[in-house]
Amino acid sequence: MEYKNTYNNINNRPIGFFDSGVGGLTVFDKVRKFLPNENTIYFGDTKNMPYGEKTQDELIGFADKIFKFFEKQNAKAVVMACNTTSAVTYEALKDKYKFRIYPIIQSVASILANLENVKNLCIIATPATIKSRAYSKEISKYNSDMNVKEISAPNWVRIVEEHRINQPQSIEQIKEVLADVGNPDGIVLACTHYPYLLDVLERFIPREKFIDPALYFAQNIKDDLAKNGLLNDKFEYEKFFVTSEPENFKIASQLFYKLENLPELIEL
Ligand code: DGL
Numbered sequence: 001m002e003y004k005n006t007y008n009n010i011n012n013r014p015i016g017f018f019d020s021g022v023g024g025l026t027v028f029d030k031v032r033k034f035l036p037n038e039n040t041i042y043f044g045d046t047k048n049m050p051y052g053e054k055t056q057d058e059l060i061g062f063a064d065k066i067f068k069f070f071e072k073q074n075a076k077a078v079v080m081a082c083n084t085t086s087a088v089t090y091e092a093l094k095d096k097y098k099f100r101i102y103p104i105i106q107s108v109a110s111i112l113a114n115l116e117n118v119k120n121l122c123i124i125a126t127p128a129t130i131k132s133r134a135y136s137k138e139i140s141k142y143n144s145d146m147n148v149k150e151i152s153a154p155n156w157v158r159i160v161e162e163h164r165i166n167q168p169q170s171i172e173q174i175k176e177v178l179a180d181v182g183n184p185d186g187i188v189l190a191c192t193h194y195p196y197l198l199d200v201l202e203r204f205i206p207r208e209k210f211i212d213p214a215l216y217f218a219q220n221i222k223d224d225l226a227k228n229g230l231l232n233d234k235f236e237y238e239k240f241f242v243t244s245e246p247e248n249f250k251i252a253s254q255l256f257y258k259l260e261n262l263p264e265l266i267e268l
Pocket of ligand 1: 019020021023024049050051052053081082083084085126129157190191192193
């Protein structure tokens with residue numbers, strides 16, 4: 001009888017990623033580099049973007065539908081490549097599904113809490129993430145001495161999604177938020193859309209002050225999959241889905257990920 005390695009059947013199941021739009025690609029891109037053999041499905045809920053302006057009930061509803069979609073796709077793990085849903089929905093949904101779930105904030109908090117030479121940390125995020133105070137709560141679990149200041153950047157996600165990054169009005173709106181930052185040791189780009197703005201941000205604050213948690217997050221995902229025997233050994237596919245305007249997604253994503261084809265339009 002031919003020996004059948006049942007683990008392979010488990011391992012080649014896809015990893016799901018989701019966000020309200022192109023933001024999660026800043027995570028996806030890094031995970032792909034760390035784990036080139038994985039099959040992946042990226043879901044951008046563009047119809048409901050921006051998540052940062054939605055209520056907790058709405059966000060739980062969106063995330064739950066997306067998890068169900070990934071369940072149907074037989075995902076082995078789902079990456080919440082979105083700070084807002086990690087902040088607002090993770091607790092409510094974390095035990096509902098069989099696959100592994102990786103929320104960005106909870107995954108990186110211990111690393112942020114112990115960054116060398118960082119005593120004063122500024123978090124810039126969407127209004128919903130700031131309202132939840134998820135960053136300061138999670139960081140204080142690991143380091144209660146760190147000063148965490150949280151400020152919200154209401155327009156930044158739309159600037160990215162509507163590809164208006166270099167327009168004078170956008171630069172003004174970005175500058176206005178930065179005026180409240182003060183002089184911290186580090187500034188966390190706590191929305192996955194914000195790394196798209198780095199070229200503008202560094203006009204006002206040195207680039208090395210900005211921290212993109214996606215790098216720590218991607219490492220963490222790789223380690224956890226490896227620890228649980230869930231790594232795949234052969235890449236077969238990557239798929240992209242959006243809930244509205246596929247063309248727009250393709251254009252807005254260009255800075256981070258070059259899609260060969262248009263993402264598939266889907267209604268949940
Ligand atoms: N990119 C997401 C985040 O990290 C959501 C942004 C939004 O749609 O408001 O929070």
